[in-house]
Amino acid sequence: MLDLHVHLLGHNDREANQGTIRAFLDEASRRGLKEIGFADHDYYWDQMNFPLIREMAEDYPHLEVRIGLEAEYRPHEEGRIKNLLEQYPFDFVIGSVHEFDGWAFDYPEEEPLHWQKDADELYSRYFEIIALAAQSGLFTTIGHFDLIKIFGVRPEKDILTLADEALTIVAEKGLVLEVNTNGRYKPVQEFYPERRLMEEIQRRGIEFTLGSDAHCAENVGRDLEEAGHMLREIGVQSIVGFAKLAKVSYSLD
Numbered sequence: 001m002l003d004l005h006v007h008l009l010g011h012n013d014r015e016a017n018q019g020t021i022r023a024f025l026d027e028a029s030r031r032g033l034k035e036i037g038f039a040d041h042d043y044y045w046d047q048m049n050f051p052l053i054r055e056m057a058e059d060y061p062h063l064e065v066r067i068g069l070e071a072e073y074r075p076h077e078e079g080r081i082k083n084l085l086e087q088y089p090f091d092f093v094i095g096s097v098h099e100f101d102g103w104a105f106d107y108p109e110e111e112p113l114h115w116q117k118d119a120d121e122l123y124s125r126y127f128e129i130i131a132l133a134a135q136s137g138l139f140t141t142i143g144h145f146d147l148i149k150i151f152g153v154r155p156e157k158d159i160l161t162l163a164d165e166a167l168t169i170v171a172e173k174g175l176v177l178e179v180n181t182n183g184r185y186k187p188v189q190e191f192y193p194e195r196r197l198m199e200e201i202q203r204r205g206i207e208f209t210l211g212s213d214a215h216c217a218e219n220v221g222r223d224l225e226e227a228g229h230m231l232r233e234i235g236v237q238s239i240v241g242f243a244k245l246a247k248v249s250y251s252l253d
């Protein structure tokens with residue numbers, strides 16, 4: 001098992017110090033993870049402490065400790081992200097869309113607006129931005145691929161039609177998609193992406209990774225066994241981690 005999506009800094013409510021790093025690494029070891037990947041939000045850049053993570057990782061010889069970033073993708077801000085990526089030799093980079101057209105849509109107070117909007121338009125605009133993120137060439141991974149479902153609003157059109165172009169670009173670019181278990185704790189109450197998308201992703205030969213999206217140490221590795229089990233059920237035999245942007249394959253048996 002591996003967990004390539006954890007937030008050491010939470011929502012910037014915690015420091016990157018020996019105590020907090022140790023709590024995350026201890027939980028990862030306790031759960032028997034092979035690989036843990038820190039992926040704090042790019043907007044907390046100034047609070048990150050990669051050298052301290054590297055130093056402390058030496059106390060955990062059985063755990064591969066990776067350093068990544070969860071970068072907020074907005075069209076026309078590719079330069080800003082590129083600049084950050086040049087400043088550190090990341091193992092992996094998650095491109096995520098939590099906002100489009102100036103609307104940070106995943107905050108709880110935004111839920112009513114989701115229900116007011118045309119669901120098909122909501123989904124197609126979201127996946128358009130995901131397609132641009134995938135096209136940008138900045139990322140190894142696209143985060144929580146169907147985050148737009150967060151409040152349980154479902155499109156009328158087939159999800160496979162709505163996501164088709166984004167999936168085509170993800171496949172062309174060799175990007176990886178994560179099963180992000182955090183969706184279960186949101187109003188939609190299921191993993192990202194939904195099972196039907198998982199099956200389509202597998203059918204297209206796109207590779208998977210796993211992430212808990214833990215914002216505190218207790219949630220590191222949460223539900224990843226089950227996510228791995230779901231992947232096996234749909235015929236996925238291996239998942240990928242990353243070292244210096246190169247894929248590392250792990251068998252799922």
Ligand SMILES: [Zn+2]
Pocket residue numbers: 070096098143144
């Ligand atoms: Zn995210």
Ligand SMILES: [Zn+2]
Pocket residue numbers: 005007070213
């Ligand atoms: Zn995240």
